[in-house]
Amino acid sequence: MQPINKTHLKRFQGKYENRGRILLKCADRPGIVAAVSKFLFGHNANIIESSQYSSDPEGGTFFLRIEFECPDLAGKLSSMNTAFKPIGSDFQMEWKIVQVTDLKKTAIFVSKEPHCLLELLWAWQSGDIMADLSLVLSNHEDCREIVESLGIPFHYIPAAKEIRKEAEARQLDLLKEYGIELIILARYMQILTEEFVAANPNRIINIHHSFLPAFIGARPYERAYQRGVKLIGATSHYVTNELDEGPIIEQDIERVSHHDHVDELKRIGRSIERSVLARAVKWHLEDRILVDGNKTVVFS
Amino acid sequence: MQPINKTHLKRFQGKYENRGRILLKCADRPGIVAAVSKFLFGHNANIIESSQYSSDPEGGTFFLRIEFECPDLAGKLSSMNTAFKPIGSDFQMEWKIVQVTDLKKTAIFVSKEPHCLLELLWAWQSGDIMADLSLVLSNHEDCREIVESLGIPFHYIPAAKEIRKEAEARQLDLLKEYGIELIILARYMQILTEEFVAANPNRIINIHHSFLPAFIGARPYERAYQRGVKLIGATSHYVTNELDEGPIIEQDIERVSHHDHVDELKRIGRSIERSVLARAVKWHLEDRILVDGNKTVVFS
Amino acid sequence: MQPINKTHLKRFQGKYENRGRILLKCADRPGIVAAVSKFLFGHNANIIESSQYSSDPEGGTFFLRIEFECPDLAGKLSSMNTAFKPIGSDFQMEWKIVQVTDLKKTAIFVSKEPHCLLELLWAWQSGDIMADLSLVLSNHEDCREIVESLGIPFHYIPAAKEIRKEAEARQLDLLKEYGIELIILARYMQILTEEFVAANPNRIINIHHSFLPAFIGARPYERAYQRGVKLIGATSHYVTNELDEGPIIEQDIERVSHHDHVDELKRIGRSIERSVLARAVKWHLEDRILVDGNKTVVFS
Amino acid sequence: MQPINKTHLKRFQGKYENRGRILLKCADRPGIVAAVSKFLFGHNANIIESSQYSSDPEGGTFFLRIEFECPDLAGKLSSMNTAFKPIGSDFQMEWKIVQVTDLKKTAIFVSKEPHCLLELLWAWQSGDIMADLSLVLSNHEDCREIVESLGIPFHYIPAAKEIRKEAEARQLDLLKEYGIELIILARYMQILTEEFVAANPNRIINIHHSFLPAFIGARPYERAYQRGVKLIGATSHYVTNELDEGPIIEQDIERVSHHDHVDELKRIGRSIERSVLARAVKWHLEDRILVDGNKTVVFS
Structure with a gap:
């Protein structure tokens, strides 16, 4: 066994350099997906994978995870975070927007x-x-x-x-x-x-x-x-x-x-x-x- | 065994009388989810379940299935169908909007x-x-x-x-x-x-x-x-x-x-x-x- | 749905008319399988399926289940039961010999x-x-x-x-x-x-x-x-x-x-x-x- | 990772030093299990695990695998092999008797x-x-x-x-x-x-x-x-x-x-x-x- 093949990491970073994720959680109510998808579209981001769940459509908690492709993601991440703040406040969300290549x-x-x-x-x-x-x-x-x-x-x-x-x-x-x-x-x-x-x-x-x-x-x-x-x-x-x-x-x-x-x-x-x-x-x-x-x- | 318990059907029809589904398929490109979720929000519909898949984010086929709750769905279904037509045309979608209680x-x-x-x-x-x-x-x-x-x-x-x-x-x-x-x-x-x-x-x-x-x-x-x-x-x-x-x-x-x-x-x-x-x-x-x-x- | 197809039962009874089972449980010690298989061979019975388990080879409990084919089983069952008694006593077994067609x-x-x-x-x-x-x-x-x-x-x-x-x-x-x-x-x-x-x-x-x-x-x-x-x-x-x-x-x-x-x-x-x-x-x-x-x- | 822990091997060899296996295959007919189990009992071996299968009780092939404990197995293995030969010939078996600790x-x-x-x-x-x-x-x-x-x-x-x-x-x-x-x-x-x-x-x-x-x-x-x-x-x-x-x-x-x-x-x-x-x-x-x-x- 040898240290992680740099090729794996390189390939991953190349393949996903413009891949981002948005994760959020808030009280369920109409308009959440509309607001988030409008936001992403406004930033020229294409939704690749989207999953959502509501613990109870009437007054439960709403969970959303979206993976998106966005040209020049690294350059835009900070402005996206700023731009999302009003939406987060409006819906009282816990949220984060991350780069997929930012490994934990x-x-x-x-x-x-x-x-x-x-x-x-x-x-x-x-x-x-x-x-x-x-x-x-x-x-x-x-x-x-x-x-x-x-x-x-x-x-x-x-x-x-x-x-x-x-x-x-x-x-x-x-x-x-x-x-x-x-x-x-x-x-x-x-x-x-x-x-x-x-x-x-x-x-x-x-x-x-x-x-x-x-x-x-x-x-x-x-x-x-x-x-x-x-x-x-x-x-x-x-x-x-x-x-x-x-x-x-x-x-x-x-x-x-x-x-x-x-x-x-x-x-x-x-x-x-x-x-x-x-x-x-x-x-x-x-x-x-x-x-x-x-x-x-x-x-x- | 007896004929289907009318209770099941009644309970189903009661529980889901305002539950609708939108199904669509089109060439993948940014803005689809934004358009559809804006449409649903505009009709006061709350997304309950949403699933999507793209065969290839770059030029593949995009598939979407959404279940939503919409007050007075039966009364609105026809106008929703009319209202969705421009979106369908714009993205060249195959699509349908149905009532969950409309059994096959x-x-x-x-x-x-x-x-x-x-x-x-x-x-x-x-x-x-x-x-x-x-x-x-x-x-x-x-x-x-x-x-x-x-x-x-x-x-x-x-x-x-x-x-x-x-x-x-x-x-x-x-x-x-x-x-x-x-x-x-x-x-x-x-x-x-x-x-x-x-x-x-x-x-x-x-x-x-x-x-x-x-x-x-x-x-x-x-x-x-x-x-x-x-x-x-x-x-x-x-x-x-x-x-x-x-x-x-x-x-x-x-x-x-x-x-x-x-x-x-x-x-x-x-x-x-x-x-x-x-x-x-x-x-x-x-x-x-x-x-x-x-x-x-x-x-x- | 109709009452059990007599064909199933008939076919079963025909196929398994000479099929018997011996089930037993006793303290584990050498010679049990030898004694039982000698007994079956002596009654002209062919072992079809045999499963055994010992909870602990050194002083545990031994379990045995054998399915066998034996010509004229119905006629012999009683004498087999009599003939097995000494073996059962010798090893202090709980045991039974049954006909497969004797449904519970x-x-x-x-x-x-x-x-x-x-x-x-x-x-x-x-x-x-x-x-x-x-x-x-x-x-x-x-x-x-x-x-x-x-x-x-x-x-x-x-x-x-x-x-x-x-x-x-x-x-x-x-x-x-x-x-x-x-x-x-x-x-x-x-x-x-x-x-x-x-x-x-x-x-x-x-x-x-x-x-x-x-x-x-x-x-x-x-x-x-x-x-x-x-x-x-x-x-x-x-x-x-x-x-x-x-x-x-x-x-x-x-x-x-x-x-x-x-x-x-x-x-x-x-x-x-x-x-x-x-x-x-x-x-x-x-x-x-x-x-x-x-x-x-x-x-x- | 280090070379196989000698402890594993030692423990295995200690635990199974008297554990043997007999494997055989022959045309199915009554008396096989009786003969083999009598043989084992005669060598003072206790059957630990026994599995058998017949591809067809009427004229098929019979397969048997037995694990047994036998005091001083190493010393007896050669004589057991010799003693089993007549049984093998009688039933025209393919057979082998091995020590579990004899690793492949x-x-x-x-x-x-x-x-x-x-x-x-x-x-x-x-x-x-x-x-x-x-x-x-x-x-x-x-x-x-x-x-x-x-x-x-x-x-x-x-x-x-x-x-x-x-x-x-x-x-x-x-x-x-x-x-x-x-x-x-x-x-x-x-x-x-x-x-x-x-x-x-x-x-x-x-x-x-x-x-x-x-x-x-x-x-x-x-x-x-x-x-x-x-x-x-x-x-x-x-x-x-x-x-x-x-x-x-x-x-x-x-x-x-x-x-x-x-x-x-x-x-x-x-x-x-x-x-x-x-x-x-x-x-x-x-x-x-x-x-x-x-x-x-x-x-x-």
Whole structure:
């Protein structure tokens, strides 16, 4: 494996240099799409992909994601942001307009089990996931070699219940230093403090090794085995301060049978965890996920 | 089973009396969404669901489907149609604006095997599929009892290679008499003539009992067994004059093993056929399918 | 729909007249398969299908299911049972030898929602499920017509919390009268008393409308919607006296999205419930399920 | 990534030192299981897992795979082989008795695309696949670094139509030198000569990037896109001298939509290819696949 093929990145930047995204959320009422599409047309932008959702047409929340092509996007982005402000105010929107090539600064947290980390590295390296993969943080040294071989900084920060505060202080310093926008918990087996979570709302993606809300908490495969389920699953979700209760992004399952003991469930589960986490991360990086209370709207 | 619960229909008509759909297709260029959403806003319509697709942002075909709520839709539909004409002309669109409660007149063709027919009847009866189920046509008498017990006209028209023309003449008369807009071939085992097919473009939905393009033609389960495949499938598609080559709407598969001989494949296959056909029909009835050459755009 | 095609039953009885099954369970130790296969060979029986499982090769429980062909099985069954007794004693087995054509006397319990009942009737009628479908019991009159049109006795027994005991007394009388061996709860919305359940160990199959152990108890679709899950499921299990905690037989799921509100989840769920229950019932009728504590061994 | 954790191998060898397998194939007739199980019991072996299949109980081919525990297996294996000979002769069996810890010498062929190779390396390294991974052969240098970093020999042998014979001669020399028993084509994009294939019957596993028999031959994703299929798949099969027509081992599919252009199909497809090939290889290494003409019996 070698550092991300510069060709992937170059090709991406060439292909999408004029591709922008507008994301917004506001109280639903007539005229939103008309206002936004008129705005885009006025800036000579062609809508490439558009997804919308209203939690309730009568008085719910409206969500919109549009990808557009716009000549000389880099030169116009600042003026577009200025020009959109009145619309945003008028509809009381939360909104942002971004360039697709402006990749998100991302940190991966990992402990000993490397399968989720490896999947992400592989997807990143092959151009399937476009992120600015800034650093990997771990409470173990096991994954250093593979991470550094790809030219990605690896930081070892010991962590345990007793030294949680100190560990997190060091982690937060690094996240700040690198300007991290997304934290991926790729089977990071430490609990995060409320402060850490609160400081990163909807910016921490975790992979839980069960089909939530079944088997919340520890040792889900052991409990799935005890219960005799016929399917096992994995769930990717944003981390909130209620254990395994954050907004679910993606889930998947695999069939198992009475033959499959705990070790076998773990083996099968690793494969589900890998793909579920990779899909969730891809969608987040492409701004396809909007959070609606404790749920997600996923424009996949 | 009893005739469709009037409650379902009443509830549907009440819930959606002001729900409309606009469907269109034209050469892609900037400004389409702006024009359409301005038009809807001008008619006081709120967009509930919007899906779009461009086969190629640079010079491809643009497809749009919007569902909207509009007070007093029934009273305004005609004026909306008039008012949209200039937009349609300007962009050279194929377009239509319809009321959701204006159900499609539908005919089901069936031979001896009743599983697909029964699934459709059940979905219709339980309100999962909203159609004006006008008649069932068959070249066998087997299904008469169940169809008539639901208050649906059943017409027996013998059919075979030698009498194809006469049979189709009678069928076409009935389709005309009932004003049929959609024909569902629910395991109808007769070949249709080119004339019949040409007279009903993108209005005949068939279920083929294989994962097309594997096993085009006759006896797909026998051939799947011979080949030793590990998955079998079914494919729902619009009928064109090239055998099993029409635009694919939906496909699904089920896992099989060396234990499953031809009879077992057929049994498993019936279950896939039922659900694949029912999904395709539901999408067609909800105007979710737009045909793009020999492919479909499905806004599911 | 017409009463079960006598052809199906005749063909089945003809094809399998000499087909037997041996089922057993005992402490694992060397020599079991040798003893059983020697026994079968000694009776001139050819093993057609054999499945075995040991919960733990060192001191676990051993489960065996064999299907065999044996000339003149009907004539020999009694002597085979006698001849097997010493082997059964020697290994301290729970065991039985049965004829495949000896269909299980089965009762279906249903309330108002007919989808699971209809699926079972359809599978039974088309020969996919071979059972002696003796009667349908319901606390509503809704399904009487369809059941009686197939020539199956339908018994209406009002049921509610206050009259549970009386209702169950009448139900138990009927079950006894018909010699029922299997009870299927096809969305029967009444709770059963501990006595009723205790009287029918591993003989009551229920369909729960969630992916257990998620959403145990009432209103699972509403709770799935609240939680924002991305998959919904159904679970078929044997009924025990702990709510939704009996041995799981089969589970399946379907993908949903933020677009799917509670009604849509219910619609999608009905389809999963139908197929999951039908598979569980088929396996039970074919003696493919052996109960291992609170789990099932399914030789599918 | 580091060379396979010796712990995995050690743990495996410790856990399975007395685990054996017997595999056989013969004309079906009564008494086979009785003879084999008596034999095993006579050698004090306990059957752990047993799978059998008869292509046709009346005159078909019978397949049997048994895993057993036998004290001091290593010491007894030779005498067991001798003792089984009369049984093998009596029933005219093809048979073998092996030790589970006797890992198969395996070679992987790869071209430029590394995803299947990486999956296999990862599965091997994490102990999910137990093989003696002897060497990797490639007609490109791209994968050398990752392979060698795991301590596996990497051989670069240029290959092209014009130099096929010479290339294969060098390959065959290496396969012989290493005593290779299994060849995995992990997206190896060169055609093999008839001689090469004939020299390795049922010992070459390929991954084809379509749901065979759809899209046999080159550029399947392009053709799937042209046809507008709604599912894409991958197929793992043994290589024979008829292109993409060898016995199918495993297949799987993933859902796609009109949004997915060729590049996207390839991306999704890579994920299916990886898992389908890994499953097929795992089953082969565990002797779970028996070839029945142009089909496989898979005791998974």
